[in-house]
Amino acid sequence: MEDIHQFLRESASGDLLPWFAQVSAVERFGISHSDVERAALSAGLLPLRYQRNRNAISVQDQLTLCRSRVAVVGCGGLGGYVIEQLARLGVGTIVAFDPDVFEEHNLNRQLLSSPGWLGKSKVIAAAERVAEINPAVTLVPVHAGYSPENGKELLQGAQVVVDALDSIPTRLALCETCATLGVPLVHGAIAGWYGQVTTQFPGDDTLSRMYSRWVEGKGAEQHLGNPSFTPALVASIESAEVCKILLGVGTALRSRKLSINILDMSFEEITFEPPLAS
Amino acid sequence: MKITVKLFATFRAGRFAVQMQDCAPGTRIADVITALEIPESEIGMIMLNNRHADPDHQLEEGANLSLFPLLGGG
Numbered sequence: 087m088e089d090i091h092q093f094l095r096e097s098a099s100g101d102l103l104p105w106f107a108q109v110s111a112v113e114r115f116g117i118s119h120s121d122v123e124r125a126a127l128s129a130g131l132l133p134l135r136y137q138r139n140r141n142a143i144s145v146q147d148q149l150t151l152c153r154s155r156v157a158v159v160g161c162g163g164l165g166g167y168v169i170e171q172l173a174r175l176g177v178g179t180i181v182a183f184d185p186d187v188f189e190e191h192n193l194n195r196q197l198l199s200s201p202g203w204l205g206k207s208k209v210i211a212a213a214e215r216v217a218e219i220n221p222a223v224t225l226v227p228v229h230a231g232y233s234p235e236n237g238k239e240l241l242q243g244a245q246v247v248v249d250a251l252d253s254i255p256t257r258l259a260l261c262e263t264c265a266t267l268g269v270p271l272v273h274g275a276i277a278g279w280y281g282q283v284t285t286q287f288p289g290d291d292t293l294s295r296m297y298s299r300w301v302e303g304k305g306a307e308q309h310l311g312n313p314s315f316t317p318a319l320v321a322s323i324e325s326a327e328v329c330k331i332l333l334g335v336g337t338a339l340r341s342r343k344l345s346i347n348i349l350d351m352s353f354e355e356i357t358f359e360p361p362l363a364s
Numbered sequence: 365m366k367i368t369v370k371l372f373a374t375f376r377a378g379r380f381a382v383q384m385q386d387c388a389p390g391t392r393i394a395d396v397i398t399a400l401e402i403p404e405s406e407i408g409m410i411m412l413n414n415r416h417a418d419p420d421h422q423l424e425e426g427a428n429l430s431l432f433p434l435l436g437g438g
Contacts, residue, residue: 164438252438275435280373282435295416296409300434305408306374307437317438345372345432350381354372356430359414 090115091129094122101145103131108222120178123152123222133222136176147333148176152222154332155179157244159232159260161208162186163317164274164324165250166197171325173216173223177332180216180223181240184208185231195314232256237263246328249273250321252307254300261286261293270338272327274320278310279349281320285327285338292341292358316348365389365425367396372432375402387423394419396429408434 090111097107103126111122126133127149132140136148143151154177158165161184172180186208192199198211209227216225228240232251237260241247247264249271251257257273264271268288275282286292323344330336343356370382379400387396393412397404397419410417411430423429 160438162438250438252436254434254436257436274438276437277373277433277435280433280435297434298416299408299410300436301405305434305436306406307435310374312437347373347376350376352381356411357414358411358416361415 090117090122090125094126094129094131098126098131099134101131102134102137104134108133119221120152120224123176124149124178127152133176135220139175143175143329143333151176151329151332152178154246155181155244156246156248156328156332157181157183157241158248158250159183160250160252161198161212162192162250162252163195163276163312164321165208165248166199166212167318167321168248168250168325168328169212169216169225170197170219171322172328173220173225175325175329176220176223177328178223179226180212181226181228181244182209182212183228183230183232183240184212185229195312195317197318232260234259234263238267241267241269244269246331247271248324248328249275250324252304254297254305258294258297258300264288270331272324272331274324275305275307276312276316276320277305277307278312279316279347280306280310281316281346281348282343283320283323283327283339283346284343285331285340287338287340290341292343295358296343319348320346365391365423367391367423367425367427367429369396369400370428370430371400372430373435374433375400375431391423392419393417393421393423393429396423397431400431402431406433408432 108122132145188199188203209229213225213227271286341358345354409432
């Protein structure tokens, strides 16, 4: 059998591998786009689609992303944008949770929604979107709400979990599962012109303390709704946190919260000092 | 005694972003919240000098108090 690395090298222009060569490799070797991408990156070749990831992300980093698995819990306002960005970034496997179908009031902000998708599953829309924009990425659709029961199995193997939920009790349950599994959790929440992002690492109690005053119901979003730009902004910061954690670069929002106010256009960093010994 | 109160998100509407306040010794966080006419049920997070705090916590000279509404949407 012809060596795939040799084929890819001969098809590359310098160290860049164009899309048509990837398609040829899929057909010639009977393997998936994901396999071709791994083979290319392992051989030091960068799929041309990632050229503009350079030099923020090296070929080696791109291979790390390709081998990564990230769970996105919630495919609504935040989740839709997070999935889009992780897929374009080249995160190899995305596990997406959502029990819902699209409704008309989602259309103002949810990236994956459109009139044609009304009444249809959000996670299936996510899978089709990802297959369309980056066939080398596998999206595993979970048409169910996250629960501690399904979470332990479905979050297994994820290097990072993204909180794109709209329910505070579910978020707190997710937080516990991530702590048990020892997985970092990137949290985002939005309401109207406002948003927040923080990242909780194993051993931290950031979220349970942030929401310690919650008793029942929803937050300010219940009255404020969510316009189009707030989820896009908060989701972008969440995606960047995921990328940094996967690559082990930069400084995550650990033990601090980014508090975003788009109305006043102020971004404030709230640091969480450890509690004083009593 | 002087304290600094910082309000976030919706709490700023009709109030302020940051304000220096003069308050009597023994003033608790709950007293400041009541004076601002913010229902305590709407308070999502209270930070006192970068640490989480409860409403019954007593304030000291130079305290930095930040009040946040609950945000939970996705």
